[in-house]
Amino acid sequence: RLQQVRRWEFAKSRLHQSIYHPNIITLFTSFADGQACYHLLEYCPYGSLDEYLSSRAGKVLCDTEARCLFRALANALMYLESFSIIHRNVDPSNILIAAHRVFVSFLAAANKFIS
Numbered sequence: 001r002l003q004q005v006r007r008w009e010f011a012k013s014r015l016h017q018s019i020y021h022p023n024i025i026t027l028f029t030s031f032a033d034g035q036a037c038y039h040l041l042e043y044c045p046y047g048s049l050d051e052y053l054s055s056r057a058g059k060v061l062c063d064t065e066a067r068c069l070f071r072a073l074a075n076a077l078m079y080l081e082s083f084s085i086i087h088r089n090v091d092p093s094n095i096l097i098a099a100h101r102v103f104v105s106f107l108a109a110a111n112k113f114i115s
Helices: 002-017 049-054 063-082
Strands: 027-032 037-041 095-098 101-104
Touching: 002 027, 002 037, 049 095, 063 101
Parallel strands: none
Antiparallel strands: 027 037, 095 101
């Protein structure tokens, strides 16, 4: 069972490493030991959108922040769709924030569809 999970993890890693977009988190490498699989990702010091909203009074974004976020999210998802990749798990915990950038993350749930 562990071998099957590893094969699945590495297949998802290869898919993730095959794409580049400024609003999709960069996966630098993946590796496994006898217990787990590890992924080295681009650093996002501000954490997830979920964490960011929880730390704010009112837990909402201003208009400018919301426009920036949705533009970045739409661009990333359209880019994935251009390669027939569907994310399948877009939620605030899978949107990461770095200085002046927003990233879609958790591509482990993504699938590539063949038309």
